[in-house]
Amino acid sequence: MSLRTSQIKSSDYIGKEVTIRGWVYRLRKQKENAFALVRDDRGGVIQCIFPADKVAGLTIESSVEVTGVVSQDARAPEGGYEIKGKNIRVYSVAGTDYPIGEYQSDELLLDKRHLALRTRKMVAMAKIRATVLDLGRRWFVDNGWMEVTAPTIVKGAVEGGSTLFKLKYFDEEAYLSQSAQLYLEAMIFSLGPVWSLTPSFRAEKSRTVRHLAEFSHLEAEAPWVTLEDILQVQEQLVSYIIQKTVKERAEELAFLKRDTTDLKKIEPPFERLPYDKAIEILRSKGFTVTEESGTKREIRAGDDLNIDSERELTKDASKPIFVIGYPIAVKPFYVKEDPERKGVGLAADMLAPRGFGEITSGGLREDDIVSITERIKKEGLNPAAYDWYLDLRRYGSVPHGGFGLGIERLMRWITNADDIKDTVLFPRTMSRVTP
Ligand SMILES: NC(=O)C[C@H]([NH3+])C(=O)NS(=O)(=O)OC[C@H]1O[C@@H](n2cnc3c(N)ncnc32)[C@H](O)[C@@H]1O
Numbered sequence: 001m002s003l004r005t006s007q008i009k010s011s012d013y014i015g016k017e018v019t020i021r022g023w024v025y026r027l028r029k030q031k032e033n034a035f036a037l038v039r040d041d042r043g044g045v046i047q048c049i050f051p052a053d054k055v056a057g058l059t060i061e062s063s064v065e066v067t068g069v070v071s072q073d074a075r076a077p078e079g080g081y082e083i084k085g086k087n088i089r090v091y092s093v094a095g096t097d098y099p100i101g102e103y104q105s106d107e108l109l110l111d112k113r114h115l116a117l118r119t120r121k122m123v124a125m126a127k128i129r130a131t132v133l134d135l136g137r138r139w140f141v142d143n144g145w146m147e148v149t150a151p152t153i154v155k156g157a158v159e160g161g162s163t164l165f166k167l168k169y170f171d172e173e174a175y176l177s178q179s180a181q182l183y184l185e186a187m188i189f190s191l192g193p194v195w196s197l198t199p200s201f202r203a204e205k206s207r208t209v210r211h212l213a214e215f216s217h218l219e220a221e222a223p224w225v226t227l228e229d230i231l232q233v234q235e236q237l238v239s240y241i242i243q244k245t246v247k248e249r250a251e252e253l254a255f256l257k258r259d260t261t262d263l264k265k266i267e268p269p270f271e272r273l274p275y276d277k278a279i280e281i282l283r284s285k286g287f288t289v290t291e292e293s294g295t296k297r298e299i300r301a302g303d304d305l306n307i308d309s310e311r312e313l314t315k316d317a318s319k320p321i322f323v324i325g326y327p328i329a330v331k332p333f334y335v336k337e338d339p340e341r342k343g344v345g346l347a348a349d350m351l352a353p354r355g356f357g358e359i360t361s362g363g364l365r366e367d368d369i370v371s372i373t374e375r376i377k378k379e380g381l382n383p384a385a386y387d388w389y390l391d392l393r394r395y396g397s398v399p400h401g402g403f404g405l406g407i408e409r410l411m412r413w414i415t416n417a418d419d420i421k422d423t424v425l426f427p428r429t430m431s432r433v434t435p
């Protein structure tokens with residue numbers, strides 16, 4: 001029975017004969033002996049020593065089954081354990097032109113992502129990502145939220161028509177979903193608090209380190225909630241994911257050289273910063289924005305916040321900041337207007353500390369059919385595509401709200417990755433749709 005290297009690296013196995021299966025990760029041949037670092041299917045590596053002639057034709061990434069006796073030697077790389085090889089079975093000899101080596105360009109690593117996923121960095125990233133997804137699910141399940149699955153082929157925009165991917169759907173036009181939100185709103189009337197993890201698509205015509213064309217979207221929606229309820233759900237969820245990821249993936253975070261001292265401080269409550277106060281802070285710092293015409297001017301009330309303003313607001317923060325009460329004009333049609341403050345939306349964005357930018361957007365939804373119909377029209381959307389959605393206001397409308405969290409945005413913060421593309425296995429951007 002074959003074992004994984006993590007099992008073998010213990011004093012229990014010293015002197016025992018074991019079998020491991022994996023791929024040749026590094027190969028050093030000397031006159032007498034050859035030293036093969038074999039990587040198992042979870043990325044663990046152990047040194048295997050053979051007489052040089054026994055592994056003559058072996059190449060990097062050849063798939064092998066090694067049998068031998070475990071010994072301990074402080075000089076052995078990867079933890080001081082090694083296998084003195086007795087037998088090696090080669091399943092497949094890899095081509096001698098394996099393209100992933102010590103040093104290569106980011107572009108090549110993206111072009112060969114299907115192979116680069118075998119590198120230690122991407123194995124660590126993939127394991128952290130799997131844990132983040134697992135923890136997101138664990139939090140919702142443990143707190144009584146119901147998982148639902150929304151469609152990803154839809155007929156309407158949620159976040160504005162400019163970032164829709166159009167597709168030919170049999171004899172009609174359809175789009176790839178930007179967000180599951182509208183469907184989650186349909187499910188709260190029978191399932192209460194619901195959540196989903198779906199791919200969301202945005203035809204972002206911008207090359208930034210924070211945007212993907214396809215991202216993993218963790219969304220939630222609940223009936224009978226206030227904006228404060230929605231903020232508390234988010235800060236508990238994000239704190240839970242971060243605190244447990246720091247513990248459960250300490251080895252991988254260490255491999256990525258991520259000092260997690262700052263992440264250990266992430267716990268509720270997060271700061272609530274009113275939008276007007278945020279603008280005041282930015283104006284006091286002489287913050288400027290560039291208009292479409294290219295002219296620069298001082299930021300003022302009514303402007304949306306961009307990454308530069310978010311960075312300025314969070315650069316010295318040790319915990320996320322909720323910016324609350326954006327102007328309704330810069331928010332989508334579904335955002336509820338504050339009945340006490342005309343023109344102000346009951347919405348909030350969660351901004352990660354240290355300039356990592358927006359992690360979530362959320363808030364209360366407009367639950368009055370006349371108001372939301374007007375807002376759909378005002379946004380230039382075709383009300384016919386939302387007739388089913390308006391039924392949710394026609395039949396039993398209730399105060400409700402929710403949020404969307406970008407998994408890759410959260411991952412970029414947790415791993416301190418330079419680029420959001422590093423946090424996803426097969427990134428999709430404006431200039432990349434393969435492999
Ligand atoms: N159920 C909801 O209320 C979600 C809501 N309809 C929504 O889609 N909001 S959002 O556009 O701000 O996107 C939500 C989050 O989704 C992430 N997001 C949003 N767009 C992207 C892109 N292009 N790439 C990566 N991540 C992205 C980011 O963290 C945002 O805060």
Ligand SMILES: [Mg+2]
Nearest residue numbers: 349358360361
């Ligand atoms: Mg947003």
